[in-house]
Amino acid sequence: MAGILEFETKPKVFLAVQDSLLMVKRSSTHILRNTDQLLGAFFQPIMFLVLFATVFGGAISKALPAGVTYLNFLMAGIIVQTVAFGSTTTAVAVCNDLQKGIIDRFRSLPMSNIAVLNGHVVSDLFRNTISTVVMLLTGLIIGFRSHASVVAWLAIASLLLLFTFAFSWLAAIVGVFAKSVEAVQWLTFVIIFPLTFASTAFVPAEGMNHVLKAFALNQPITQVVEAVRALILGTPIGNYGWLAVIWSVAILVVAVPVASWLFRRKTSQ
Amino acid sequence: MPTSDYVIKAKNLTKSYGSNEVLRGIDLKVQRGTMLALLGPNGAGKTTTVRILSTLLKYDDGTVTVEGHDVTTDADKVRSVIGLTGQSAAVDELLTGRENLVMMGRLYRLTKASAVARAQELLEEFDLVKAAERPAKTYSGGMRRRLDLAVSLIATPPVIFLDEPTTGLDPRSRLAMWGIIERLKQAGTTILLTTQYLEEADQLADRIVVIDGGKVIAEGTAAELKSKIGNDRLQLTFKDIASLTGAKGVLGKRVIESDEKSFTVTVLITDTNNDVRKALEDIAAAKIVVQALDIHKPTLDDVFLSLTGKQKQPEKSQKGKK
Numbered sequence: 001m002a003g004i005l006e007f008e009t010k011p012k013v014f015l016a017v018q019d020s021l022l023m024v025k026r027s028s029t030h031i032l033r034n035t036d037q038l039l040g041a042f043f044q045p046i047m048f049l050v051l052f053a054t055v056f057g058g059a060i061s062k063a064l065p066a067g068v069t070y071l072n073f074l075m076a077g078i079i080v081q082t083v084a085f086g087s088t089t090t091a092v093a094v095c096n097d098l099q100k101g102i103i104d105r106f107r108s109l110p111m112s113n114i115a116v117l118n119g120h121v122v123s124d125l126f127r128n129t130i131s132t133v134v135m136l137l138t139g140l141i142i143g144f145r146s147h148a149s150v151v152a153w154l155a156i157a158s159l160l161l162l163f164t165f166a167f168s169w170l171a172a173i174v175g176v177f178a179k180s181v182e183a184v185q186w187l188t189f190v191i192i193f194p195l196t197f198a199s200t201a202f203v204p205a206e207g208m209n210h211v212l213k214a215f216a217l218n219q220p221i222t223q224v225v226e227a228v229r230a231l232i233l234g235t236p237i238g239n240y241g242w243l244a245v246i247w248s249v250a251i252l253v254v255a256v257p258v259a260s261w262l263f264r265r266k267t268s269q
Numbered sequence: 270m271p272t273s274d275y276v277i278k279a280k281n282l283t284k285s286y287g288s289n290e291v292l293r294g295i296d297l298k299v300q301r302g303t304m305l306a307l308l309g310p311n312g313a314g315k316t317t318t319v320r321i322l323s324t325l326l327k328y329d330d331g332t333v334t335v336e337g338h339d340v341t342t343d344a345d346k347v348r349s350v351i352g353l354t355g356q357s358a359a360v361d362e363l364l365t366g367r368e369n370l371v372m373m374g375r376l377y378r379l380t381k382a383s384a385v386a387r388a389q390e391l392l393e394e395f396d397l398v399k400a401a402e403r404p405a406k407t408y409s410g411g412m413r414r415r416l417d418l419a420v421s422l423i424a425t426p427p428v429i430f431l432d433e434p435t436t437g438l439d440p441r442s443r444l445a446m447w448g449i450i451e452r453l454k455q456a457g458t459t460i461l462l463t464t465q466y467l468e469e470a471d472q473l474a475d476r477i478v479v480i481d482g483g484k485v486i487a488e489g490t491a492a493e494l495k496s497k498i499g500n501d502r503l504q505l506t507f508k509d510i511a512s513l514t515g516a517k518g519v520l521g522k523r524v525i526e527s528d529e530k531s532f533t534v535t536v537l538i539t540d541t542n543n544d545v546r547k548a549l550e551d552i553a554a555a556k557i558v559v560q561a562l563d564i565h566k567p568t569l570d571d572v573f574l575s576l577t578g579k580q581k582q583p584e585k586s587q588k589g590k591k
Contacts, residue, residue, distance in 0.1 A: 101357035
């Protein structure tokens, strides 16, 4: 026996935060060890960026304001799309934990159970940051240019982190709700695919029909894309900035309690 | 210190899923520092009982306390004194053995230094030092179970639940697991073990509770149960009918069964060593040659046959969880 074991004597709230940090460390280690997923986080954005820029670039650039290249226009859209698609990983990770025996282990420990969700959601920020940096570097190589100031880039980073955090919590709901990883995949597909494509992420709204345009201009992905795009291109940001923040906060306000409640219910039967 | 000498207490425990009554009034008590085996076939309610005792599952009625703490209202206090090793090895597959141990130790509220030191100690004790830096998904079934058990012991909890710890293990891994459990017992840990193997309960446990269909059908020490179930039986085979008849004459009342087609007699034995020797000596004295002998130990089937009057139920779905 290794001497006498010492137990933490910190207050309960502090220990709950410590549990969450331990879970963030666990989920982040998963991201780094799961090589298939890591390669996905690396190459998927590169592929999307290069394909969209080269395949659609010629056709769409005619619809863009003078002086704006499609690559510069596309960058904001592709970053937000990657973040949205990437949230599937959170949903899968949450679902996996719940389906496997590991959740029983966590539940039999005197820990804060919700830390398991916190771990996945926070480590998602970490993975998305990798993806975004990879995309920006790839963009720079194939001709992306921005004159945005350091302050503008900080605003972009903050907005993207807030949006990613909100979207991951949304994905956590799907992960708790779904009965299998397969279900997670089609559920997120059905939600995320229309949201990202029926937005101004890849094309300007001008060419869309009325119904589609009305939807596209009033949904969160578009607000975030337009806000980031305005910051990158240095064009007026209009209402998009605060609308993007309001949408993200609204999603968080709803998704965090719902995901936590569902998770508690599912783990306390 | 808790005053009660019974660490785990369950009284009139019931649990249903809809109209499916899984537990129909289970009573059990485990004395400090002893091991109780919950013996029963698949679907008897063993896993459901363990999940309730270890705070994982809500129950419908009854009272359940561990170290004096109610499992429903004082779940966190219960969790800080128990360790649980379930049927599906609950370790993190992508983390290494050492990382699993340290992380779980921290979640048990050990200080970092204690968690790290204790992890090393357990890796050594469970023969996992060489595999310590490998992700758990590369472990064999036996190694995974050992890691799982080690994780449950990281904070040296005074109470351990072992849910079918050897199911699915090869004989060598099973023996290794038995050794580990035996050492735990010697260290004074209070243990509740579930098993479908009578032999396992017999080898390890101080007391055995037999459950079937969500009810306790027998309870006692291994010896007590065996005397209830029926004892070991000695089966002797002879070469012809003459020897058989002669042997029956010599053994007299001890014979409980004989078969004139296969030339066998079955003798009831209570004290294996003496009774077998006595029977063989008597036969040898009458100059009768025994061709084959077989000692038949009671199996779980015999337990159920004699306690319930019916054969063990065929495999049923046994997961207590939804």
